[in-house]
Amino acid sequence: MTLHLFNTYSGKKEPFEPTNPNRVTMYVCGPTVYSYAHIGNARPPVVFDVLFRLLRHQYGESAVIYARNFTDIDDKIIAASQETGEPIHAITGKYADIYRADMAALGTLPPTQEPRATEHIEEMQRLVSALLDKGHAYAEQDHVLFSVKSFHQYGKLSKLPQDDIIAGARVEVAPYKHDPADFVLWKPSKEDEPGWEAPTDWGVAGRGRPGWHLECSAMIRAGLGETIDIHGGGQDLRFPHHENEIAQSCCAHDTGDIPLARFWLHNGFLNMGKDKMSKSLGNIVTPHELLNTWQGEVLRFALLSAHYRQPLEWTDSLLEQSKKQLDRFYRTLSEFSDVEEIAVEVPANIMAALRDDLNTPEAIAALHALRDRAASATGPERAQAKAQLLAAGELLGLFSSDPANWFKGATSEDGLADEAIDTLLDERAQARKEKNYARADEIRDELAANNIIFEDGPDGTTWRRG
Numbered sequence: 210m211t212l213h214l215f216n217t218y219s220g221k222k223e224p225f226e227p228t229n230p231n232r233v234t235m236y237v238c239g240p241t242v243y244s245y246a247h248i249g250n251a252r253p254p255v256v257f258d259v260l261f262r263l264l265r266h267q268y269g270e271s272a273v274i275y276a277r278n279f280t281d282i283d284d285k286i287i288a289a290s291q292e293t294g295e296p297i298h299a300i301t302g303k304y305a306d307i308y309r310a311d312m313a314a315l316g317t318l319p320p321t322q323e324p325r326a327t328e329h330i331e332e333m334q335r336l337v338s339a340l341l342d343k344g345h346a347y348a349e350q351d352h353v354l355f356s357v358k359s360f361h362q363y364g365k366l367s368k369l370p371q372d373d374i375i376a377g378a379r380v381e382v383a384p385y386k387h388d389p390a391d392f393v394l395w396k397p398s399k400e401d402e403p404g405w406e407a408p409t410d411w412g413v414a415g416r417g418r419p420g421w422h423l424e425c426s427a428m429i430r431a432g433l434g435e436t437i438d439i440h441g442g443g444q445d446l447r448f449p450h451h452e453n454e455i456a457q458s459c460c461a462h463d464t465g466d467i468p469l470a471r472f473w474l475h476n477g478f479l480n481m482g483k484d485k486m487s488k489s490l491g492n493i494v495t496p497h498e499l500l501n502t503w504q505g506e507v508l509r510f511a512l513l514s515a516h517y518r519q520p521l522e523w524t525d526s527l528l529e530q531s532k533k534q535l536d537r538f539y540r541t542l543s544e545f546s547d548v549e550e551i552a553v554e555v556p557a558n559i560m561a562a563l564r565d566d567l568n569t570p571e572a573i574a575a576l577h578a579l580r581d582r583a584a585s586a587t588g589p590e591r592a593q594a595k596a597q598l599l600a601a602g603e604l605l606g607l608f609s610s611d612p613a614n615w616f617k618g619a620t621s622e623d624g625l626a627d628e629a630i631d632t633l634l635d636e637r638a639q640a641r642k643e644k645n646y647a648r649a650d651e652i653r654d655e656l657a658a659n660n661i662i663f664e665d666g667p668d669g670t671t672w673r674r675g
């Protein structure tokens with residue numbers, strides 16, 4: 210069975226073929242880094258990590274380019290800096306590191322690219338210039354706005370009626386908008402806010418900064434190209450964020466019939482009771498704190514227990530059930546510790562479930578059946594059964610622990626999982642190589658604060674909990 214994905218743009222499940230099988234491109238909107246991500250924010254990176262693994266399995270590891278960005282310039286970040294007195298780059302650096310470490314603890318592979326918005330201001334300005342030149346944007350009162358009326362396909366992704374589009378644009382009284390649905394590409398910065406000089410021919414005065422939608426269009430263009438194969442994010446991003454990304458990119462570039470990405474994928478919400486988990490409702494729980502109690506793989510298993518387009522209710526019982534199920538797998542694997550490792554294909558039914566629009570609940574059900582068969586296997590069948598379990602587990606990002614360690618319980622009392630510590634130490638080594646001693650010291654302090662003792666030796670760095 211070929212890979213089929215539900216494409217929000219067409220509203221249908223479609224067979225997926227990349228434009229170029231040697232360079233398969235995927236972009237997922239990442240976090241705005243001004244505080245801890247909540248476990249709902251972790252759903253897209255975990256879901257799209259399964260897709261990343263599936264694509265790598267199919268097209269080869271080096272053929273898949275996956276970008277997940279950091280939004281590191283934004284009103285919320287500026288507000289956080291003004292509130293705490295901490296410089297912006299310290300806030301964004303700190304929360305980006307925590308995000309990377311927590312996502313690593315959830316078993317997500319590092320994306321191929323992790324662009325930061327502030328590193329792509331030039332590309333953003335290039336896009337704005339192109340939109341102004343082509344008559345898709347206008348300058349007004351030191352803002353640059355995208356003219357929604359100039360793009361006839363506007364609304365095709367979210368399929369919203371024009372009235373809802375205008376309501377959804379959350380129109381405050383904005384005297385600089387020619388039309389209420391128009392959105393900001395560039396806005397002026399106050400004296401104490403970060404900003405960049407705009408090209409003089411835009412007709413805006415003073416320093417300014419990009420709008421959020423523009424950031425993603427520019428990072429996609431810079432890292433992946435004018436059009437890409439797959440674009441992902443949570444369903445709340447369909448409108449206005451993704452609709453606006455499409456408008457900007459299609460109008461600035463000549464993308465033909467392709468609405469920036471050939472496939473648009475959106476995950477459903479993770480809910481607390483009936484409500485979407487969200488910072489504004491205050492009903493959040495963060496992976497950072499959950500990792501004090503639960504192994505990262507338990508959180509991952511819980512997130513993959515529902516189909517990614519369905520809502521998922523987050524409860525203690527979901528976590529307990531996930532832990533119990535993983536315990537059963539690890540118990541079987543621990544009974545196989547003496548069995549030699551052989552290379553096998555992932556069983557066809559598990560492959561088929563994942564290729565059917567990432568049906569992880571069905572893949573997990575098939576994994577249980579495989580475990581039952583493995584438990585009663587004898588002789589040479591045992592090596593086959595163990596290898597199949599591990600191969601399927603790897604595709605889902607599961608069973609990465611040594612079974613002997615698994616039953617030692619939660620990751621650690623200090624909250625940093627093993628994978629998170631390894632990620633931080635890798636980053637420290639890189640920072641030292643780049644002579645960025647300030648960053649290396651920051652990481653040293655963070656590890657010390659978490660009671661991690663490490664030593665640099667001739668064969669690299671070793672660590673233990675203090």
Ligand code: AMP
Pocket residue numbers: 238239240241249250251252253442443444445446476477478479480485486487
């Ligand atoms: P934000 O920081 O709100 O831009 O969210 C970052 C990512 O998490 C986006 O892809 C959102 O769509 C997604 N997201 C936010 N809240 C939830 C939730 N409760 N369930 C699933 N995804 C979410």
Ligand code: ZN
Pocket residue numbers: 237238239425450454
């Ligand atoms: Zn985006």
